[in-house]
Structure formats: C-alpha cells, structure tokens
Amino acid sequence: MLLSESARVTTAQEARFRIQAPNSKPRAVKVIALDSEAARLVDDISKKPWNGAAFFKSLSFEQSGGGNVKAWLNDLAGHTSDLVGEIADADCVVVIAGAGEDAAAVSVIAELCTQYHKTLVALVVPQGSYEQDTVDRSLKALRPYAKMLVIAHERDYIEAMLTALRA
Amino acid sequence: MLKKEQNDLVTQTGPGTPMGDLFRSYWLPILLSEELPENDCPPVRVKVLSERMIAFRDSEGKLGLIDEFCAHRGVSLWFGRNEECGLRCPYHGWKFDTTGQCVDVPSEPEESGYAKKVKLKAYPLIEKGGVLWTYMGPTETTPPEPEWEFATVPLNQSFTSKRLQDNNWLQAMEGGIDSSHVSFLHRGDLNNDPLFKGAAGNKYNLADSKPVFEVVEAPGGLYIGARRNAEEGSFYWRITPWVMPCFTMVPPRGDHPIHGHFWVPIDDESCTAWSFDYHPTRPLTDTERQAMKDGKGIHVRYVPGTYRPLANKDNDYLIDREAQKAGRTYSGVEGIGMQDASLQESMGPICDRTKENLVGTDNGIIMARHRLMRAAKALHEKGVLPPGRTVEDMKVRSAAVILPPDQPYKDAAKEALIAKVGVRQTSV
Numbered sequence: 001m002l003l004s005e006s007a008r009v010t011t012a013q014e015a016r017f018r019i020q021a022p023n024s025k026p027r028a029v030k031v032i033a034l035d036s037e038a039a040r041l042v043d044d045i046s047k048k049p050w051n052g053a054a055f056f057k058s059l060s061f062e063q064s065g066g067g068n069v070k071a072w073l074n075d076l077a078g079h080t081s082d083l084v085g086e087i088a089d090a091d092c093v094v095v096i097a098g099a100g101e102d103a104a105a106v107s108v109i110a111e112l113c114t115q116y117h118k119t120l121v122a123l124v125v126p127q128g129s130y131e132q133d134t135v136d137r138s139l140k141a142l143r144p145y146a147k148m149l150v151i152a153h154e155r156d157y158i159e160a161m162l163t164a165l166r167a
Numbered sequence: 168m169l170k171k172e173q174n175d176l177v178t179q180t181g182p183g184t185p186m187g188d189l190f191r192s193y194w195l196p197i198l199l200s201e202e203l204p205e206n207d208c209p210p211v212r213v214k215v216l217s218e219r220m221i222a223f224r225d226s227e228g229k230l231g232l233i234d235e236f237c238a239h240r241g242v243s244l245w246f247g248r249n250e251e252c253g254l255r256c257p258y259h260g261w262k263f264d265t266t267g268q269c270v271d272v273p274s275e276p277e278e279s280g281y282a283k284k285v286k287l288k289a290y291p292l293i294e295k296g297g298v299l300w301t302y303m304g305p306t307e308t309t310p311p312e313p314e315w316e317f318a319t320v321p322l323n324q325s326f327t328s329k330r331l332q333d334n335n336w337l338q339a340m341e342g343g344i345d346s347s348h349v350s351f352l353h354r355g356d357l358n359n360d361p362l363f364k365g366a367a368g369n370k371y372n373l374a375d376s377k378p379v380f381e382v383v384e385a386p387g388g389l390y391i392g393a394r395r396n397a398e399e400g401s402f403y404w405r406i407t408p409w410v411m412p413c414f415t416m417v418p419p420r421g422d423h424p425i426h427g428h429f430w431v432p433i434d435d436e437s438c439t440a441w442s443f444d445y446h447p448t449r450p451l452t453d454t455e456r457q458a459m460k461d462g463k464g465i466h467v468r469y470v471p472g473t474y475r476p477l478a479n480k481d482n483d484y485l486i487d488r489e490a491q492k493a494g495r496t497y498s499g500v501e502g503i504g505m506q507d508a509s510l511q512e513s514m515g516p517i518c519d520r521t522k523e524n525l526v527g528t529d530n531g532i533i534m535a536r537h538r539l540m541r542a543a544k545a546l547h548e549k550g551v552l553p554p555g556r557t558v559e560d561m562k563v564r565s566a567a568v569i570l571p572p573d574q575p576y577k578d579a580a581k582e583a584l585i586a587k588v589g590v591r592q593t594s595v
Contacts, residue, residue, distance in 0.1 A: 006484065006512075018519070143381070143573075151384060
C-alpha cells in the first residue's frame with residue numbers, strides 16, 4: 001500500500017527535513033511591576049539573561065501626579081520612562097502584582113494597551129503566607145483588564161512564562 | 168517555547184526517566200474491560216510507558232499484567248495458552264500466573280523447585296468503570312485506587328472509548344487544556360454534533376472567538392477558566408480541570424453527558440487517547456450511546472477490529488476540502504476527536520517546542536508544563552511524591568456557568584467543580 005502524504009510526512013525520519021530557519025523575530029515584552037513587592041521580584045528576574053525583555057516599576061497613580069504618563073514608569077536603574085512609548089513599542093505587556101497590593105495603576109496601562117491593540121497578561125504572585133482575600137482583591141482589580149490572568153504561587157513561574165514567551 | 172532539554176524531559180516517559188517516574192506514580196487506564204471479556208480469553212499485548220506487557224484474565228477471573236516475553240527463550244506470550252489459572256508459553260510449555268510467577272517448567276522435575284526461581288515482572292491490574300487500570304510504580308507508594316467520577320457512576324451512565332494516536336502524549340494532552348481552539352477547529356460541530364448541539368452556551372462560544380482566560384492552580388493540577396461575553400454584561404465561563412499528569416475534562420454543554428480524556432503514553436512517539444462520557448444522575452439514552460459508538464462527540468469510528476481511527480494518516484484523515492470550504496467543518500476533517508488527533512499528529516511524533524511561538528493566552532499550557540517539570544524533578548531528585556494522587560484530586564468536574572462580571576469563577580463555581588454523587592453537573 002502506498003503511504004499517504006500525511007503518513008509519509010509525520011515520521012520521525014521526515015522531521016529531520018524541517019526547515020531550521022528562525023520563524024519569528026525577537027519580541028518586545030514589557031514586564032511591569034505594579035507595586036513594591038512585585039518590584040522586588042521583577043528586580044531579581046531582570047538580572048537573568050533575556051531576549052530583549054524590558055523590566056519596569058510602575059509608579060502609583062498618585063505618585064505620577066495624577067496621570068502624567070510621560071513619567072509613569074521607572075526602569076530598574078531608576079530612570080523614568082514614557083509609558084505611552086513603551087506600550088506602543090511592545091508586542092506583549094505583562095503586569096505583575098503582589099497579592100493584596102495596590103494594583104490601581106493597571107487601569108492606565110490597560111487603557112493604553114487597548115489603544116495600541118496590545119495583549120495584557122496579568123500575574124498575581126502571592127508571597128509566603130497570605131490571606132486568600134488579598135489574592136481575591138488583586139484578582140478583582142486586574143480582571144477587567146487582563147486578557148490572561150494567572151495566579152502564580154511559585155515565583156519561578158514568572159521566569160518560566162517569560163522564557164516560554166521568548167521574552 | 169521550551170529548550171530542547173526541557174522538551175526531552177516532559178516528553179520522555181520510559182523507565183528511569185524523570186517523567187517516566189512521574190507517570191509511574193499514578194493509576195493509569197490501559198485497557199477496556201471488553202478487551203479481556205471473560206475468564207481464559209485470549210491475552211492482549213499492551214505497551215505503556217515504553218514497556219511491553221501482556222494482559223490476561225485467568226480461569227478464576229484474576230487479572231494479570233506481566234512482561235510480554237517468556238523467561239525461557241524470549242517468545243512473546245501473546246501466543247500463549249490461557250488455561251488452568253495461567254498463561255502457558257506454546258514453545259516449551261513454561262507457565263506463568265497473574266503475578267508473573269512461573270508455576271510450571273515441564274522439562275524440569277517438579278520437585279526441583281526450578282519454576283519457583285523464575286518470575287516475570289508484573290504490575291497490578293484492576294477493573295473499575297469498564298476500564299482496566301495499572302500502577303507501575305513502587306508498591307510502598309501505591310496511591311488510592313481510581314475514584315474518577317466517570318469510573319464510579321453505574322455503567323449505564325457512562326461510555327468510555329480509546330483511540331491510538333501516533334504522537335507523543337504531551338501534544339495530545341495540551342490540546343485538552345487549550346480552550347481557545349474550540350472556537351475555530353470545532354466550530355462547525357457545536358450546532359451539528361448530537362452530543363453538543365442545542366446547548367444554550369454554544370451561542371456564546373460561536374459569538375465570541377476571543378475568550379479571556381484565568382488560570383488558577385488547584386492542589387492536583389489546574390483550573391483553566393475561559394470567559395466569553397454573555398447577555399447584559401454577564402460572562403459565560405467554561406472551566407476545564409487538568410489533574411496531573413494527564414487527565415482533562417471538557418466543560419459540559421446543556422444536559423448532554425460530560426466528557427473528558429486521559430492521555431496515556433504508549434511510548435515516546437505514540438499515546439492512547441482515552442475518551443469518556445458520563446452523566447452524573449441519569450443513564451445515557453440509547454440515542455446518546457449509539458452516537459458515541461458512531462464516533463460522534465469526542466469519540467471516533469474505528470478500523471474494524473482495532474482501536475485505530477477509521478480516518479487516519481494513511482487516508483489523509485478522509486479530509487473533505489468541500490466541507491472545509493463550505494464551513495461545515497473548519498479543517499475539513501470530520502468529528503471532534505479526529506479534528507484534534509489529525510492536527511496533533513501533523514506536529515510530528517514529538518513536537519519540537521523549541522520552534523513554537525506561544526502567546527499570552529497560552530498560559531494554561533505554560534503552567535501545566537511548568538508544574539509537570541517541577542514535579543518530575545522533585546520526584547526524581549528528592550523522592551517527593553507528585554500532586555494529583557489523592558481521592559480529593561480525582562473528585563473533580565468541569566463546569567459551565569454564567570456569572571456577574573465581578574465574581575471570580577473559582578469561588579462562584581467552587582461547588583460545581585467537585586464531583587458529588589447524585590448531583591447533576593453545572594452547565595449552560
């Protein structure tokens with residue numbers, strides 16, 4: 001019996017002939033810590049080698065002077081960054097929130113993500129022992145904005161996710 | 168994407184591998200009861216986790232799962248004679264019982280005790296819910312017997328099938344937790360398949376092809392919630408449980424039976440896709456059961472006398488380009504089970520995840536891989552038993568619910584996600 005096209009091409013032997021050229025360009029993943037607890041995590045993670053990912057701390061709504069998006073972000077060296085420029089330049093935006101911390105800044109980030117058609121992924125990272133209602137508060141704050149919302153009890157999940165996204 | 172060494176770790180399940188050890192921590196479905204229908208029936212060849220075995224039901228109904236090959240000269244015991252409480256090799260008459268113990272070596276004097284010194288590797292084999300299950304790990308860490316709801320309801324409330332799939336287990340399982348593909352690959356079936364159509368929730372699936380996801384860790388695995396818009400600002404949630412390492416359930420539709428899968432490695436390049444349907448509170452109707460036998464829903468039609476799908480890679484899955492063009496099926500392949508299987512097999516025997524480009528909404532898959540790798544390493548390096556082994560982990564259900572916008576599904580649907588005897592599934 002002659003092998004069908006599907007049977008022939010799905011063998012391990014045929015897998016050797018798959019084109020090995022890269023099939024995507026590096027993506028701009030912007031990782032933004034929404035609070036000081038998340039900022040510590042992001043600070044640690046940013047020290048690992050990444051494929052162009054950029055890491056920021058978001059200023060709270062009040063600190064930014066009530067909505068000055070030109071000075072909304074701090075990079076990890078402490079320099080301020082223009083939120084609009086960073087979002088416009090992003091392929092994917094990941095916000096990270098500590099459980100129960102103030103995540104109000106997400107609304108401004110999300111608004112820009114909508115304006116620039118960017119996917120917003122939100123991670124809630126409970127640390128140590130925590131109360132469930134603190135996680136719930138964070139989820140409630142993030143739910144209206146995130147395309148994907150994840151509770152990551154293991155902090156190394158953030159790294160795993162960023163690696164999976166080729167960040 | 169995964170690095171090559173990570174992809175090797177999660178896809179290799181042979182003896183001595185970290186993921187192989189992980190799989191050997193659970194009871195796994197390996198045969199349908201119908202494959203060993205009566206005492207002294209013909210034995211059946213089985214390959215699981217890259218180990219070749221022979222299964223048989225002896226003269227007293229005891230089930231045996233032993234090394235396939237005779238300890239004497241290496242003949243396959245598939246040719247054996249299943250008689251008088253043992254399987255006798257037809258080559259020189261050596262005979263083995265269900266524990267693998269050799270009980271007769273005709274060439275040696277019985278008094279010599281020679282037979283007692285020969286024993287084949289054997290694993291326990293138990294029957295539950297029309298399925299035969301084995302546990303291939305250390306005896307001292309045997310988990311509780313299977314308590315999955317589909318295997319504990321009366322037999323007239325369930326239907327279980329299996330199909331052979333020519334690819335690694337992980338790419339098949341990942342399809343089971345990837346809710347977003349339903350709006351594309353299976354969209355033609357939501358309103359046509361007799362085991363799906365008519366459910367109120369279908370219209371939300373079809374109207375909103377960009378669901379929003381929420382991934383929540385459970386003690387034994389994950390819950391993956393997919394949220395779509397419903398009426399008046401409310402949300403339609405479909406909640407898929409994944410229990411480690413390879414159990415998934417599809418959220419229900421209306422009063423149709425609930426269904427789900429086990430994805431069990433045969434070897435690193437093939438797996439058995441187990442598909443079950445059951446209703447928690449009523450017998451399946453004749454129409455439903457016939458539809459399942461006819462390959463509707465998540466089941467498939469077989470090449471007669473086998474568990475190989477009738478539509479398979481040798482016939483290009485009977486792809487119908489006219490149906491694809493007309494939108495009757497999205498991929499041109501008929502049937503939900505084969506739509507999944509055809510695409511998963513097309514990835515190749517072991518998907519090369521170094522080349523994939525995941526997006527943010529693939530977090531369910533990313534987290535499942537992360538948990539698998541973490542658990543496999545913890546078991547292999549430190550002997551830490553993995554999650555998903557308790558009765559509570561097994562008492563799980565999928566659910567479909569409509570909730571107000573501010574209500575978290577993990578709380579609002581908490582009770583709906585627990586299997587309870589005599590309680591109907593929560594569905595839309």
